[in-house]
Amino acid sequence: MNLSIQDKKSLEEIHQLFLKLEKSSGDFSFSEAELKKLKTLISALSVCENPDVSRLAPLEKHLTPGMTLKHFVSYAIPFERLLHKNLQDDEFLVVENDREQAESKLPLVFVLDNIRSAFNVGSIFRTAECLGAEKIYLCGYTPLPTQWKVEKTAMGTQEYLAWEEAPKLLECLEELKDEGYRIVALETAASASDLFEKFESEPTAFVLGNERFGLDPEVLKIIDEVRIIPLRGRKNSLNVGVTAAVAGFEWMRQWRLK
Numbered sequence: 001m002n003l004s005i006q007d008k009k010s011l012e013e014i015h016q017l018f019l020k021l022e023k024s025s026g027d028f029s030f031s032e033a034e035l036k037k038l039k040t041l042i043s044a045l046s047v048c049e050n051p052d053v054s055r056l057a058p059l060e061k062h063l064t065p066g067m068t069l070k071h072f073v074s075y076a077i078p079f080e081r082l083l084h085k086n087l088q089d090d091e092f093l094v095v096e097n098d099r100e101q102a103e104s105k106l107p108l109v110f111v112l113d114n115i116r117s118a119f120n121v122g123s124i125f126r127t128a129e130c131l132g133a134e135k136i137y138l139c140g141y142t143p144l145p146t147q148w149k150v151e152k153t154a155m156g157t158q159e160y161l162a163w164e165e166a167p168k169l170l171e172c173l174e175e176l177k178d179e180g181y182r183i184v185a186l187e188t189a190a191s192a193s194d195l196f197e198k199f200e201s202e203p204t205a206f207v208l209g210n211e212r213f214g215l216d217p218e219v220l221k222i223i224d225e226v227r228i229i230p231l232r233g234r235k236n237s238l239n240v241g242v243t244a245a246v247a248g249f250e251w252m253r254q255w256r257l258k
Contacts, residue, residue, distance in 0.1 A: 014042060108251060109133060110205070117240075184225055194230055195230065
C-alpha cells in the first residue's frame, strides 16, 4: 500500500523531529516538551489506514528520558526506512562490461553490525562481490539487500554474493570462530594495529560497527585483533563503506602475495 500525502507529511514531521533531537546536544539532553511532542506524533499514527504506518505507533512507549542516544537512534530507523531516507548520494557510474563468471571465492567475509545507512550496506555488498569475498553477515538492525535502497546501491551484486541475517552479533562471531575464521575488527581503538601490517594466513572475518557508535565493548573482548587505517588528516575515521573497501583490498593484496 502506497503512502498517502497525509502519511508522508506525518512521517516527515516525525523524522525531522528525530533529527533535531539527535543533533540537539553532544551529551544527548533535550527538553521534555520536545520528547513529549515526538511521542504524541508517533502515537497518532495508530489511526492511519496504512498498516505499515500504524504499526509504528507503539514505538512511542520506548522513548523515555533515560534512554541512551544509541537506543534513540535505533527507534528512528523504521521511520527513515518507510520514508526511503538515506544518508548518502546513491548514484554510481554504471559499466556494462561485467564478466560472465567470477574467479574462485577468497576466504574472506564481512560482518556488519547495526549499520544504519542502506547506501553503506549496498556499497559494501558491491565491494565484497568485486573482491570475491565469500559472504556477508547482517547483524542487528542492518538493512537487508531485499530493501530497495540496498538493492539499488548494490547494483545486482547481492545476487552473486551469499548473505545471511544474523540478529545476534556475538553468536555470529562465535560460529565464525568455530569455523576457523580469524575475527578482525575495523575500529579506531587505541590498541589497534596498523591495517597494512601482515595478516595471518587464515580465513578472515572483518567486523564493522555502526557508523557513529562503532562496536560494543563486549564485542571487542572476543575478537582476535583490531586494525585501524592510518590517516594523516584531522578526521580520525573513514566512511564505513570506504573502510570496508580499503581493508578488503589490502587483505586481498597480501593474500595474492603468499
